[in-house]
Amino acid sequence: xxxxxxxxxxxxxxxxxxxxxxxxxxxxxxxxxxxxxxxxxxxxxxxxxxxxxxxxxxxxxxxxxxxxxxxxxxxxxxxxxxxxxxxxxxxxxxxxxxxxxxxxxxxxxxxxxxxxxxxxxxxxxxxxxxxxxxxxxxxxxxxxxxxxxxxxxxxxxxxxxxxxxxxxxxxxxxxxxxxxxxxxxxxxxxxxxxxxxxxxxxxxxxxxxxxxxxxxxxxxxxxxxxxxxxxxxxxxxxxxxxxxxxxxxxxxxxxxxxxxxxxxxxxxxxxxxxxxxxxxxxxxxxxxxxxxxxxxxxxxxxxxxxxxx
Numbered sequence: 001x002x003x004x005x006x007x008x009x010x011x012x013x014x015x016x017x018x019x020x021x022x023x024x025x026x027x028x029x030x031x032x033x034x035x036x037x038x039x040x041x042x043x044x045x046x047x048x049x050x051x052x053x054x055x056x057x058x059x060x061x062x063x064x065x066x067x068x069x070x071x072x073x074x075x076x077x078x079x080x081x082x083x084x085x086x087x088x089x090x091x092x093x094x095x096x097x098x099x100x101x102x103x104x105x106x107x108x109x110x111x112x113x114x115x116x117x118x119x120x121x122x123x124x125x126x127x128x129x130x131x132x133x134x135x136x137x138x139x140x141x142x143x144x145x146x147x148x149x150x151x152x153x154x155x156x157x158x159x160x161x162x163x164x165x166x167x168x169x170x171x172x173x174x175x176x177x178x179x180x181x182x183x184x185x186x187x188x189x190x191x192x193x194x195x196x197x198x199x200x201x202x203x204x205x206x207x208x209x210x211x212x213x214x215x216x217x218x219x220x221x222x223x224x225x226x227x228x229x230x231x232x233x234x235x236x237x238x239x240x241x242x243x244x245x246x247x248x249x250x251x252x253x254x255x256x257x258x259x260x261x262x263x264x265x266x267x268x269x270x271x272x273x274x275x276x277x278x279x280x281x282x283x284x285x286x287x288x289x290x291x292x293x294x295x296x297x298x299x300x301x302x303x304x305x306x307x308x309x
Contacts, residue, residue: 028270075171081115081190084173088119088186091177099123107138107161107189109153119176120185126202130185133164134198138187154192166199178256228258235262243267249277251294252285259294 078084085102092100104117118134141161158167170176176186176195183201211223220238224231232246243265250256259280263273279297 075193076173077171077188077193077195079191079193081117081188084188084195085117087173088176088188091173092119092180103135105135105139107157109156114153114190116187116189118185118187119180120200121180121183124183124202125185125200129164129200129202134162134185134187134200137161137163153189154194157189158196162196162198164198164200168197169194170197171195181256182258228260232260232262247277249280251280251283 078087085104088094088102094100094102099122100119101122102117102119104115106113107116108114116138118130120130138157138161154169158169168175168179170179171194173195176197179197179199180186184197184199187196187198189195209223209225210221214223222234224234236244236246241264245261245263245265247261247263249259249261251259261273261276261280276298280294283297285293
């Protein structure tokens with residue numbers, strides 16, 4: 001039976017509104033300079049000399065010296081190929097995962113056979129690009145006598161053997177895992193404490209079609225789809241401006257949905273862009289797939305002193 005007393009108390013009792021994070025739009029550096037110019041200038045008084053003690057001299061001498069706090073990031077990728085192969089198999093649950101492909105092969109560098117392997121997800125990559133731009137150069141072109149001044153094997157392979165246009169050198173396993181989950185491939189080589197990732201996406205995507213919700217008679221008949229790069233290319237196709245910035249960002253701890261913040265650099269308010277970037281990076285969602293979820297992050301909510309019914 002419904003508790004009528006509890007419902008009546010909820011209606012007449014006051015509840016404090018939930019605390020929401022205020023939207024703060026800070027002034028840009030240019031606006032601060034303009035405000036300072038408008039203020040009446042005061043006459044500068046000569047500074048009074050103070051007796052400097054030993055502590056103040058030591059503090060000033062310490063502040064003059066630059067602090068070196070930057071430390072080199074240690075790589076968690078092992079130089080032994082067997083350890084890296086074991087880590088990747090455990091990470092992707094091989095052989096339980098049927099769509100994970102691990103291809104082992106040898107690279108011939110200066111008449112020496114160096115074992116290596118590549119990992120990717122079947123169905124998310126373009127097999128022709130993987131075969132022609134990754135496997136074929138590493139297995140066949142590496143045996144050619146290439147004149148190079150590379151100091152190590154990683155530089156030699158990246159600069160002379162791999163012709164792919166989007167090759168990254170990473171020093172952490174998680175970077176390789178993230179790229180593989182997003183349609184890339186990871187390459188590990190014996191003796192190297194770094195790995196290579198290549199963008200070889202090739203999954204099926206819906207083409208550019210006429211929008212169903214925003215129909216126009218006189219105008220372009222092209223609508224956005226689920227492909228991020230397809231949508232950004234449509235914007236750049238219409239807005240041919242070098243100041244148009246497409247800033248990439250990931251949302252969702254598990255889904256890691258790629259998003260892009262688009263703004264024109266010399267028009268957009270820097271503080272507003274920083275606030276949008278901060279709100280998106282601060283999100284603690286595990287999965288983000290819908291536009292409503294992004295809307296809730298960027299929406300400005302107002303708190304009221306009186307209860308709302």
